[in-house]
Amino acid sequence: MKYDVIIIGSGPTALWTAFNLQKENLSIAILEKNTFSSGGLVNDCKLNLNPEICMDIDELKITIKEAEKYIREIDNKFLEHGADKTLYGTNEEEIKKWQIRAERCGAKLISSKQRHIGTDMSIKLIQSFKKELEKNKVKFFLNTEVKEIEKNKEFKLKTNKGDFYSKYLVVAPGRSGAYWLRNQAKKQRIDYKWGPIDVGVRIELPSEIYDPITDIVYDPKFIFLTKHHGDKVRTFCTNKHGKVRLEPKNGDFILVNGDALKNHKTMNTNFAILNTINLTEPYADTTEYGRDIAKEVNRLGGGKPIVQRMGDFLDGRRSKLKTFFSKEKNYHLVKPTIDIKKQVVPGDISMAYPGRIVNNLYDSLVILDKIVPGVLHSSNLIYAPEIKFYDTKYITDKYLETNLDNLFVGGDGAGKSRGITGAALNGILIAKGIKNKL
Numbered sequence: 130m131k132y133d134v135i136i137i138g139s140g141p142t143a144l145w146t147a148f149n150l151q152k153e154n155l156s157i158a159i160l161e162k163n164t165f166s167s168g169g170l171v172n173d174c175k176l177n178l179n180p181e182i183c184m185d186i187d188e189l190k191i192t193i194k195e196a197e198k199y200i201r202e203i204d205n206k207f208l209e210h211g212a213d214k215t216l217y218g219t220n221e222e223e224i225k226k227w228q229i230r231a232e233r234c235g236a237k238l239i240s241s242k243q244r245h246i247g248t249d250m251s252i253k254l255i256q257s258f259k260k261e262l263e264k265n266k267v268k269f270f271l272n273t274e275v276k277e278i279e280k281n282k283e284f285k286l287k288t289n290k291g292d293f294y295s296k297y298l299v300v301a302p303g304r305s306g307a308y309w310l311r312n313q314a315k316k317q318r319i320d321y322k323w324g325p326i327d328v329g330v331r332i333e334l335p336s337e338i339y340d341p342i343t344d345i346v347y348d349p350k351f352i353f354l355t356k357h358h359g360d361k362v363r364t365f366c367t368n369k370h371g372k373v374r375l376e377p378k379n380g381d382f383i384l385v386n387g388d389a390l391k392n393h394k395t396m397n398t399n400f401a402i403l404n405t406i407n408l409t410e411p412y413a414d415t416t417e418y419g420r421d422i423a424k425e426v427n428r429l430g431g432g433k434p435i436v437q438r439m440g441d442f443l444d445g446r447r448s449k450l451k452t453f454f455s456k457e458k459n460y461h462l463v464k465p466t467i468d469i470k471k472q473v474v475p476g477d478i479s480m481a482y483p484g485r486i487v488n489n490l491y492d493s494l495v496i497l498d499k500i501v502p503g504v505l506h507s508s509n510l511i512y513a514p515e516i517k518f519y520d521t522k523y524i525t526d527k528y529l530e531t532n533l534d535n536l537f538v539g540g541d542g543a544g545k546s547r548g549i550t551g552a553a554l555n556g557i558l559i560a561k562g563i564k565n566k567l
């Protein structure tokens with residue numbers, strides 16, 4: 130099967146590439162290995178409308194003004210397709226007070242105007258996106274996994290559904306396909322370098338503790354420069370009244386993550402707190418470093434992620450099933466949103482994570498507890514491994530074209546975004562790049 134443009138993956142990068150090419154009289158196909166389209170869009174779907182979040186404008190070679198313009202376009206598309214119109218993070222006066230408070234405690238608060246669509250509602254939205262593209266003759270091939278990329282005069286893609294050919298190729302396989310992309314890049318001599326990786330934990334606590342801040346900023350990003358090493362730690366992906374979720378990585382290991390539904394609320398809020406790690410010589414491969422850490426945590430968890438009560442973490446003690454709900458220790462006060470007998474294992478995060486990361490997380494949690502009292506309550510929960518793999522950065526021009534002519538990369542899997550709006554913005558740039566070549 131032959132197309133002018135083939136897009137690997139059906140996440141926001143893919144959709145926005147297709148939205149911006151659908152009127153160009155090109156044959157376009159989207160190949161997605163899963164049974165359902167749209168990759169990470171289906172998860173929680175908070176839209177960050179601030180260019181400081183979800184993307185790196187220097188890496189994308191765009192100005193703040195350009196980024197803001199594209200973000201408006203993306204937001205409008207979501208609204209057109211039925212996204213909830215509620216806009217969070219608009220109370221400037223209250224935000225300022227929280228920013229001052231954070232600064233006094235040794236952190237920085239970045240706020241963002243945000244929308245929350247929720248995992249339940251995002252499914253409807255994705256169907257609507259797909260319908261628009263199909264109406265404009267974009268073909269979706271679901272359950273179609275690209276195994277190999279080859280290039281002669283044109284691209285040849287070997288998939289479980291036969292071979293596909295195209296003149297232009299957009300590779301946007303997300304974080305789940307990042308490792309596969311890296312292997313393909315090695316074979317095709319596509320240039321890349323290693324960037325920083327984020328390793329941390331997910332905290333789960335009663336919503337009432339975090340409500341004072343999440344009522345003002347839906348997904349607050351606190352940034353901490355830790356006292357031990359000057360390393361950067363930040364909070365990320367807050368899910369108010371949400372659930373902790375498992376994120377299996379192609380049978381290699383299992384990470385933790387979180388989401389929230391629009392129409393079904395839990396009593397808890399969860400968020401990630403992540404330490405950004407840069408490696409230099411003699412070993413700079415942050416992907417392998419992160420994979421080893423994830424595997425080590427899973428190994429100590431008997432093949433599962435680890436959960437630890439904050440009290441045990443602070444006392445340097447492992448958590449055990451026997452005492453996990455101990456009234457004596459007040460552990461009965463917070464009920465996990467995940468099945469601790471089946472999905473995770475009570476254990477000791479500091480046995481699995483390098484000391485520097487544990488120290489950085491500890492320092493940052495102490496500061497966060499000053500900003501939002503209650504974060505360090507002994508009954509709160511800490512889950513690991515929470516790792517964000519967007520560390521392999523491909524060397525591209527400003528339209529995300531690689532050194533391999535007509536091959537564009539984008540999204541989290543290419544190290545060009547860290548969230549939905551950033552990934553969608555990548556799609557807009559890629560479409561511009563392809564249009565320039567027509």
Ligand SMILES: Cc1cc2nc3c(=O)[nH]c(=O)nc-3n(C[C@H](O)[C@H](O)[C@H](O)COP(=O)(O)OP(=O)(O)OC[C@H]3O[C@@H](n4cnc5c(N)ncnc54)[C@H](O)[C@@H]3O)c2cc1C
Binds near residue numbers: 137174309542
């Ligand atoms: C639980 C969870 C919650 C999240 N919550 C938010 C949030 O609230 N807000 C936010 O901004 N971001 C959130 N994110 C991150 C967000 O989902 C990603 O940043 C975004 O989806 C990245 O878009 P992408 O286009 O790069 O890739 P993805 O959306 O990951 O899409 C890539 C697609 O490519 C497919 N694929 C991979 N390899 C192949 C192959 N070889 N052949 C065919 N198909 C392939 C994958 O199956 C996937 O569907 C969340 C992520 C998770 C896991």
